[in-house]
Amino acid sequence: MNAVGFLMLVAGWFLVLAAIVLFASPPLRTAFVLAGIAVETLGLILVFRSHLIPREEKR
C-alpha cells in the first residue's frame, strides 16, 4: 500500500506536468491539473493508511 501510494503521488504530478504541456485551453488544463491533484490526494491517503500502527505493535 505504501509503494502504491507513493506511485500515485508521482503519477498525479506527471498528470499535472502533462496538463501544462499538452493543453493550451485554460479550462482543460485546469481540469487536468485538478485531476492530478485528486490522484495525489488519493496517494497521500494510501500512504497515511499504510503507516497506521498495527494494534499488536502498539506499546
Add this chain to the structure above:
Amino acid sequence: MPATRLSDVSTVACIFFIFLVPLAAAGLTLMNVGLGRSRSAGHMMMASLCSLAVAALAYFACGFAWQGFIGSTAHVFNVSGKSWNWIAAEPLFFRKLTFDGSTASLAALFQIFCVGIAALIPLGSGADRWRLRAICLSTALLAALTYPLFAHWVWGGGWLAQLGVNYGIGRGFLDVGGAGSIQALGGLTALGITWILGPRRGKYSADGMAPAIPGHNAVLVLFGCALALVGWIGLNSAGAILFTGGEPSGSALIAINTMLAASISALTGALITKVRFGKPDASLTANGWVGGLVASSASCAFIRPIEAVVIGAVAGAVIIFSVELFELRMEVDDPGGSISVHAVGGIWGILALGMFGQFERPVLNVAGDSVPAAMNAITSNQWLAQLIGVATLLGFVLPLTYGVNRLLNRFTPYRVSVEGERQGMDLHELGAGAYPEFVTHTDEFLPR
C-alpha cells in the same frame, strides 16, 4: 531580468534583512528544544547546531551550484518549443561568485541561512528518537539535493517560475519568503522522517489511547516564537527584494503583514484551545504563531493587511485541527508540530497567494528582458500556478525526500535503540544531561 547588481539602498537593506534571518533559526531551535522532553534537550540543541553546520557546508559544496539564482547558467530541455529550466549549472564551492554586493552573492548569503532553517524543521518531528549521525546525513541530503532542486525551480528562474512566461499561467509560481521552498519542503521532509522513525515508545497504546507527551519548557517555546518573528521579517523582506524585484520601501507592508498574520493565527489557536479544553494551550498557541508566520511568507509582499489577517486566522485554525488530525487519526507522532506548522501552514500560504495576491508592480522572478504585458494584468491564473507548485511538493518533493531518507535508513539506522530512548538522548548519545542538577523522574525510566 533583475539587475545583476541592486541599487545601493536595496543592497544595504537586503544585507540588513538577511542578517535577521538566523534569528528564525534560533527561534525554531528553542521551540524544538522546549517541545521535546527534558532528557533530550541537550541533544536537540546539539543536533540543531550540527544541522545548521552540515546544511551550510553541503550547500556551499554543491547546493548553490544546483540551485543558482535568477539568470544563472542552467541545464534546460525543450518541450514543444518551450524551455524547461530544471537545474542550475554553476561551479561547485561558490567558485564563480564574486562577493561584491552582486545579486548572486546576496542570494548565496540568504540561501545559506534558509537551507539551515529548512534543515531544522524535521528535527522537531524526530525529537526524542532520531540519532545524531542520521540527522547529519539526512541534513546533508536535504541541503545538497532536495532543497536546491526545488528552490531552483522557484527562486532560480526554474520551470515553476517560468510557468507565466512559457504558458501564461499567472506570473509563474511565486513564493516571496519561502512558504514552499523552505517551510513546506522542510515540513514534508519532517513527515517522511516521522514515517521512517515511527512514534515514540508509549505514544500509542494497544487500548487506542494516545496520551499527550507534553514539552518540557514552555518559556523556551514562547521565547522562540518572539525570536522567530524578527527572523521571519528578515526572511520575507529579503526574499521580496531578491526574488521578486521588490524595493526596500515595500518592507513596511511586508513586516506589517507578517506581524498581523502571526498575531491573529496565535490568537485563533489560543481561542480554539480555550473553547475546546477550558484553558489556552501554550504549545498550540506557539504553533499557531509560527504557522501564521509560515503562511504569510508566500504572499506578504502582494497582499493588503486585511488579507494577511484572513490568511493568519485560517492558518491558526487549520494548524490546530491538523495537529490533532495527525496525532490522533493518522498516528503521526510529531512532538514539535512541525508537519502541521510548516507543511500544512506552508501549503496554505502558497494557495493563499493565488487567492488574495494583487500585483501592482511587475514581478521579476524569471530571467528575461521584459515582462509580457499579460503578466501585468491584475487578474490571472495565479492560483493555478500556485496549485501546480503544491502538486510538485506533494508529487515530487515528498516521494524524493522519503525515498532518499529511507535508503539512508538502511545503512545508518535513524532510530535510537529502545534502551537509548528510555535513557534519553542526552545520556545515550552525548553522555551528559542538559539539566544535571534536576531531580530525575523515575517513572520516565520505567519500561513501558
